[in-house]
Amino acid sequence: MGNLREIIHSFDSREQAEFQYFVQRHKVKKDRKDLELFKLLKQPEEFDAATTIQKLGTRNANAYHAIRKRLFKHIADYILVKSVDEDMSAGANVNSLYLISRYLFGRGLNKSAWKYLRKAEELGLHHDQYQYLNVIYNLQIGKHLFQKQDSLELIIDKYEQNKSKNDEVERINITKSLIMEQVELYKRDGKGLDFKKIMDRALDSFKLIQLVMRSPRLLHELLEIMRKSVVATKDFISFEPFLVSSYNDLQNKDQPYYNVQILLMIVHTKYRNKKFQESITYIEQVRHELALCGKSVQNQVYPRLEQLLAANHVFLNEKEEAISILWKLSRGKVKLSVADAANITMNIGIYTFFAGDYKGAHKIWLSMEHSEKWYQKIMGIEWVMKKHLMEIILFYELEQIDVVESRIRSMERKYHELFKVAAYVKARSFLGLIKEFVFAGADLDIPKFKKKIEVTLEWLPKEEEDLQAMIFYSWLRSKVNRADFYSSVLEVVLEP
Numbered sequence: 001m002g003n004l005r006e007i008i009h010s011f012d013s014r015e016q017a018e019f020q021y022f023v024q025r026h027k028v029k030k031d032r033k034d035l036e037l038f039k040l041l042k043q044p045e046e047f048d049a050a051t052t053i054q055k056l057g058t059r060n061a062n063a064y065h066a067i068r069k070r071l072f073k074h075i076a077d078y079i080l081v082k083s084v085d086e087d088m089s090a091g092a093n094v095n096s097l098y099l100i101s102r103y104l105f106g107r108g109l110n111k112s113a114w115k116y117l118r119k120a121e122e123l124g125l126h127h128d129q130y131q132y133l134n135v136i137y138n139l140q141i142g143k144h145l146f147q148k149q150d151s152l153e154l155i156i157d158k159y160e161q162n163k164s165k166n167d168e169v170e171r172i173n174i175t176k177s178l179i180m181e182q183v184e185l186y187k188r189d190g191k192g193l194d195f196k197k198i199m200d201r202a203l204d205s206f207k208l209i210q211l212v213m214r215s216p217r218l219l220h221e222l223l224e225i226m227r228k229s230v231v232a233t234k235d236f237i238s239f240e241p242f243l244v245s246s247y248n249d250l251q252n253k254d255q256p257y258y259n260v261q262i263l264l265m266i267v268h269t270k271y272r273n274k275k276f277q278e279s280i281t282y283i284e285q286v287r288h289e290l291a292l293c294g295k296s297v298q299n300q301v302y303p304r305l306e307q308l309l310a311a312n313h314v315f316l317n318e319k320e321e322a323i324s325i326l327w328k329l330s331r332g333k334v335k336l337s338v339a340d341a342a343n344i345t346m347n348i349g350i351y352t353f354f355a356g357d358y359k360g361a362h363k364i365w366l367s368m369e370h371s372e373k374w375y376q377k378i379m380g381i382e383w384v385m386k387k388h389l390m391e392i393i394l395f396y397e398l399e400q401i402d403v404v405e406s407r408i409r410s411m412e413r414k415y416h417e418l419f420k421v422a423a424y425v426k427a428r429s430f431l432g433l434i435k436e437f438v439f440a441g442a443d444l445d446i447p448k449f450k451k452k453i454e455v456t457l458e459w460l461p462k463e464e465e466d467l468q469a470m471i472f473y474s475w476l477r478s479k480v481n482r483a484d485f486y487s488s489v490l491e492v493v494l495e496p
Contacts (some may be wrong), residue, residue: 004072005041009071011336015082016042022078033058034071083296090127090255094120098136100422105139110146117143127255128215130166137162172221176228214251216258232423236272238465243269251372260301263289267308272467283309303329303340307347313352315467315493319486323351342379350390350471354486358397365391385415385427385467392434393475398470401438408435429456430472437479441457450480467493 011019023035037055040047049054054062097120117140137159143303144152192223223243230239247262263286268278286305290298306329310322324346330336336344345368353361365387368375376384386412395403411431419428433453437444453476458467470492478488 008041008076019078023074033067037067037071058246064228091129091132092123094129094132107145114147130169130215133162134166176225216252216255217248218259219250220261223265234466236269240269240273256289257297259289260286271308271312276315279312302334303336317490319351319354338378353394361394404438426469433476446480
């Protein structure tokens with residue numbers, strides 16, 4: 001029963017009401033057991049099977065399972081119709097034309113069928129829908145005798161050319177999946193990985209640059225592969241010019257979905273490279289393209305876009321605006337993924353911390369009710385480590401020194417092996433410096449400690465340094481200089 005209940009609870013209140021109308025669309029019936037079960041399952045309280053059967057008033061378990069099966073079919077039909085209705089992608093349109101032509105062939109309306117089949121082919125070619133074109137050409141080959149415009153030889157030739165392109169796309173997808181898997185291991189478990197070697201091998205095997213620059217879909221696939229490596233290595237500086245020039249050189253920009261995905265990469269990369277105003281400018285381009293996409297795409301992209309907007313405002317000395325954006329997002333109508341919800345809560349806490357409201361930040365983070373194991377599984381080990389470090393410095397500001405010392409020792413034990421991995425050496429250094437600062441208390445030699453901070457932390461050039469690392473450095477700097485934390489963050493990040 002859990003899976004069915006989980007699906008129902010993924011519906012918002014509007015969708016739940018819409019579903020009940022959907023079930024009654026053909027004929028309104030009273031006392032529908034399937035809708036009674038739906039109403040039981042959507043309640044906050046979860047009932048076991050025996051209690052559910054009793055509340056439904058069914059005769060036995062077999063009758064209950066029949067009702068459950070009927071409800072599941074209604075839900076599956078509703079999701080299918082809703083998905084088709086909201087899917088404005090080129091692939092959905094190509095597939096619709098293909099299905100119409102196949103239906104017409106089945107009814108012996110061959111002339112009309114070929115008309116729609118050619119429309120499907122034309123749209124598929126325009127939008128690089130190679131997978132759909134494969135089935136279109138297969139149908140054309142099977143029905144070639146019902147038209148005289150194209151020879152069988154020509155259709156087979158088009159099929160072979162398209163198959164080659166589709167194979168290229170599939171190889172990119174396979175490579176992308178392999179890289180994603182390894183990057184996830186890197187993020188979750190902190191395992192070392194030679195991303196450059198993997199990337200070079202993938203690109204060398206495809207040699208697809210010319211084809212890619214004519215295809216928004218393939219360009220997106222290629223950039224997505226590269227982005228996985230960039231996010232892991234944090235080499236956004238070298239990625240930015242390639243990313244921007246690739247989008248500018250793209251010869252075909254009439255596919256809003258892929259424009260949105262590529263522009264989002266640019267927004268994020270500009271942000272990570274501390275070009276905050278430029279990032280906001282690109283956000284406006286994303287909004288324009290997003291308005292041309294289907295509702296499902298809009299709902300998926302909007303939370304990420306607003307989080308990036310808030311993050312840019314924070315580093316433009318507009319923390320109140322950033323906090324307002326995230327609160328509005330968290331309370332809005334768009335359903336958030338668990339990852340988005342966790343990120344938003346985490347960042348509201350950080351920005352509230354920047355504002356000097358330590359108790360407010362603590363209260364916000366206390367609302368993050370899931371276990372550490374859950375967050376590590378969903379968000380990755382780096383995210384959890386960042387959360388622990390932020391909590392340590394927050395508890396220091398709340399003057400809960402015993403908690404700070406306990407948390408530091410806990411992190412040392414928990415991440416002992418992980419701190420040996422190159423990607424986490426700087427995190428280990430921060431923890432060590434925070435430990436020395438806290439444990440020394442009033443006996444700390446401030447001038448000596450200032451020098452130690454600069455020596456211990458191996459900094460990259462400012463334009464290349466990671467923003468999160470700069471935040472923790474700023475806190476240490478604010479302590480030894482007796483300065484405001486947020487002012488120190490802006491000074492470290494923005495000063496040339």
